[in-house]
Amino acid sequence: MNLLICSRTLFGSTLLLAFCCTAFAQQAPAPSLATPPEENSKDTLRVSTQRVLLDVVVTDSKGNPVRNLTEDDFQVYEDHVPQVIKSFEETQSRALSAKLPINSTAELDKKEPNAPVSILVLDELATKFEDQAFTRYSLKKYLKSQGNTLAQPTMLVVVNFKHFMVLRDYTTSKQEILNALDQHMSTMAWNVGSGYEQTSQFKATFASLMEVAEATAGHPGHKNMIWVGRGFPSMDLTMMDPVAIDAIQQTIQICTNTLLDARITLYAIDPAGLTGRTEDVDHNQFSDADPFGKDADPFGDGVSFKALAKATGGRSFYNRNDVDNMIGKSFDSGTNFYTLSYRPTSGGTEDKAFRNIHIVMKDKALHAATRKGYYNQQPAVAPVKPADSKMTSRVAFDLTLALQSMMVYDEIPLTVTRSKTDSDNFLLRLDSSLIPENGTGPADFMVFVESFDQKGKMLDRTAYTATESVASNGAAPTKYLSISTHIETAPPAARLRFVLRLNNTGKLGAANYYLVDPSTITDPRGGRTLHRNKN
Numbered sequence: 001m002n003l004l005i006c007s008r009t010l011f012g013s014t015l016l017l018a019f020c021c022t023a024f025a026q027q028a029p030a031p032s033l034a035t036p037p038e039e040n041s042k043d044t045l046r047v048s049t050q051r052v053l054l055d056v057v058v059t060d061s062k063g064n065p066v067r068n069l070t071e072d073d074f075q076v077y078e079d080h081v082p083q084v085i086k087s088f089e090e091t092q093s094r095a096l097s098a099k100l101p102i103n104s105t106a107e108l109d110k111k112e113p114n115a116p117v118s119i120l121v122l123d124e125l126a127t128k129f130e131d132q133a134f135t136r137y138s139l140k141k142y143l144k145s146q147g148n149t150l151a152q153p154t155m156l157v158v159v160n161f162k163h164f165m166v167l168r169d170y171t172t173s174k175q176e177i178l179n180a181l182d183q184h185m186s187t188m189a190w191n192v193g194s195g196y197e198q199t200s201q202f203k204a205t206f207a208s209l210m211e212v213a214e215a216t217a218g219h220p221g222h223k224n225m226i227w228v229g230r231g232f233p234s235m236d237l238t239m240m241d242p243v244a245i246d247a248i249q250q251t252i253q254i255c256t257n258t259l260l261d262a263r264i265t266l267y268a269i270d271p272a273g274l275t276g277r278t279e280d281v282d283h284n285q286f287s288d289a290d291p292f293g294k295d296a297d298p299f300g301d302g303v304s305f306k307a308l309a310k311a312t313g314g315r316s317f318y319n320r321n322d323v324d325n326m327i328g329k330s331f332d333s334g335t336n337f338y339t340l341s342y343r344p345t346s347g348g349t350e351d352k353a354f355r356n357i358h359i360v361m362k363d364k365a366l367h368a369a370t371r372k373g374y375y376n377q378q379p380a381v382a383p384v385k386p387a388d389s390k391m392t393s394r395v396a397f398d399l400t401l402a403l404q405s406m407m408v409y410d411e412i413p414l415t416v417t418r419s420k421t422d423s424d425n426f427l428l429r430l431d432s433s434l435i436p437e438n439g440t441g442p443a444d445f446m447v448f449v450e451s452f453d454q455k456g457k458m459l460d461r462t463a464y465t466a467t468e469s470v471a472s473n474g475a476a477p478t479k480y481l482s483i484s485t486h487i488e489t490a491p492p493a494a495r496l497r498f499v500l501r502l503n504n505t506g507k508l509g510a511a512n513y514y515l516v517d518p519s520t521i522t523d524p525r526g527g528r529t530l531h532r533n534k535n
Helices: 105-111 129-144 174-182 196-215 242-261 305-311 323-333 393-404 530-534
Strands: 052-059 074-078 081-083 085-089 117-123 149-159 164-173 223-228 264-269 338-342 354-361 367-369 373-375 415-418 425-431 443-452 458-468 480-486 495-502 507-514
Touching: 052 074, 052 354, 074 085, 074 338, 105 164, 117 129, 117 196, 129 174, 129 223, 129 323, 149 174, 149 196, 164 174, 164 196, 196 242, 196 264, 196 393, 223 323, 242 264, 242 305, 242 373, 264 305, 264 323, 354 367, 393 443, 393 495, 393 507, 415 507, 425 495, 443 480, 458 480
Parallel strands: 117 149, 117 223, 223 264
Antiparallel strands: 052 338, 052 367, 074 081, 074 354, 085 338, 149 164, 354 373, 415 425, 425 480, 443 458, 443 495, 495 507
């Protein structure tokens, strides 16, 4: 089985994935924006959803959240066609239960499987050092105004051109977030001008967005991604050749759908403060004068980080100095929302690339913010047969992200157990109910294991395919499946990374197993640096 492991700056957009399908040991050149993946051509576009789930934030004319509304206060349209609301849930039901505290992804999924969460992303890609310092100051100011227990489980991560760093897994402890922030040393951003630097920023941003979406897809609760930084640079598609335009549009469509499928709303906060630049004027983002114009594709004329935030139902805040207040507004939006669903009626628009969603409030003084729609794309399941050494570029991309990450991927929760008789043997256990066809087999898997030293250098890897049966000869299905794997664990090995893909569904699971005290590991992907250990 062949799979390339490459730098973050080399993969950031899901259309640029063909380069990932070469051998492990090779180093790939930066891919061209003109190479869309074979499985995502426009010929395969189709309506792939049977139920559309909407998280809706309702505010009054002053931007304050509005509660106590009923289903009758909402009317949903898809491509001009009124839709019948099938389910409706009020915002008050989002309160956490008494099972707190939450200190990890595993605890979140076990104790609070439907709880809304927040994911704080500190962007060091093109954010100036002084703006990074202002971000840290503003975040601390906001956190210190909160109680010791946060209203939502919160994850803290940092992205730069080399790594996506998990500073703190989900926690409800304010102090844990503050400690993680203090222990991270910011990196100097690139001076992004044009050409290669902008392309690398674009790719690294999209890689990070996809990584968060795929890693957190197993948690069904709503997720607010609060991205503090510049994001990716805006692109004027009218200035590009048709092949590049098609490639970029494929990228943004796949990424937008992936965020929405993971139930992620993006809030983008630019910490640059008051700049005076005309492009940073905070226009009215709640304008819906022509919600169906130009098919309402949010990226019809160009690609920007602000447009991506709005497409997911979020907002972008910029040209402001009260970053702590904007962080607070973004957090609040993740606790004050309504959830409703509908089954779309086509209205004769089955072949449209973008399906527009618009909500009209019974009270015209209220504003409803939700996703702007979704793209008709065929799901990229693409199972890999054991006898086939090839895989699609999308599958290779997803696996590469999971292997390079330190995030827990919870779409397939994994329990890793070390053998008591052979220290190099491990068992991966997963719930058999995740297997399609009501928990019956066979289930086809790809299994990957990598070992790293304390500084994050990869030492060894193994990859193979496996077929497991949940039940046989009419017997009742087993509750769990166990997959055995082997990898060298002799020093200097310090951490193992396990990634499992269920080919039947395309779902991923990933977990870390520490051979040493995790606090001694200086792998920068975990937010730990030599600078940290010296303090």
